Amino acid sequence: MAKEAISEIKTHLLATETMTDPYVKQLQMDERKGVQKLLLQLERRLAQKETLKEQFYTMQAFERSCYKQGHHLIAGIDEVGRGPLAGPVVAAAVILPEGSEILGLNDSKQLSEKKRLDLDNKIKEQATAIGIGEISAEQIDQVNIYQASKMAMTKAVENLAVKADHLLIDAMSIDINIPQEKIIKGDARSVSIAAASIIAKVYRDQLMKEYHKIHPHYAFDKNAGYGTKAHLTGLKEYGITAIHRKSYAPIKKYL
Template structure:
């Protein structure tokens, strides 16, 4: 009879249910039952993730008008904060991307998982592009127009031209067919990939801004208007990376 440790090791090396596992269900040892239940939980989770991945791949493929058509996904990070840039990304993925198991809306993933997936996306993408739109440009245009411009630049900077562009809830003017997808990062693999690249790039930028302006604690709030951040604005005033047309920054500047 194998020890619980030996059984645990065998289960860790097993990717799909096998005949020998049915005998474990009759094993009276609590440790064996625990290991078996753990394996089935992990297996079911993986099956769900594989189904989600395939659904996203199929969603993107549904927009291909011919075999071999290239679909780009576009998304942004940072439309709502009081400080820092808007970052937009465009990504063209290969038809199959099993390495991206678990890829979802960037806001639903941990920092470590976003960083891991970001590295993989850059390695396997047919093409990707990231554009950083400054706070100054946001003030010049307004946040909606600045985000749209940044997305269009990201698409135009791809070194491979896509046949269709899927955008998360935005209409773009680029030299190919475009589709605005509501909650696109939850449906499209390419948009979810763009969401990851935009989010990880912006978080890294905000970490750098934190080193330059630690009083606002950008490392924690990434530019959003938390109570701590707003209090710092009243105490120190805004810096060059704050959006001067956003409230309460606009009012604070008018009162100085």
């Protein structure tokens, strides 16, 4: 009887979730190098998945504590865009259902763009509710970036389709009548805040790519408004735009 082709085995193993699967046991008897290589890849994939499951469980500690206290609509909140010279500051609020499991959640800055986009889709598929808060460069200039960040976070919570009964916020407190907990480095310690970090980052990056179409001389599609060499060169040659933050030091000299 002819042995199963390597390509067919590869496809089959993509749907395999345990090394104790009878199919895997059968393949372990196959001496072909290609088969043994696929089994090694499977073992590594399953080990990585187990690591991510453990990470998710660890990062869900704050949420589990809230569930025990009787809170069930827990919103994680984070913002992105404090440092850029242009564009808004954006915050997101995300309520994940109690039984959710989105492996790989982490501080958005620690993830590749490809991974962020993948997780962004998964969060949107599973989330009970998502709210976005956006504060413009003009408003940032009026109130300062710290206050603008708080305003963006408050807006994000207010824009949730479902009212949260507890807030987990990355390193800040906001003026809203909902019980809340400030968590330092929360985007790396809470799954809800990590989800908000990713949603906000993807939203703002896409927004800056749209601004790039209007203002193509500053490489907003590459730098999201941060002060890179290309951005500073654009400022020197073309001056500022309506979305530049006039209260920021590098921009002031072009006023």
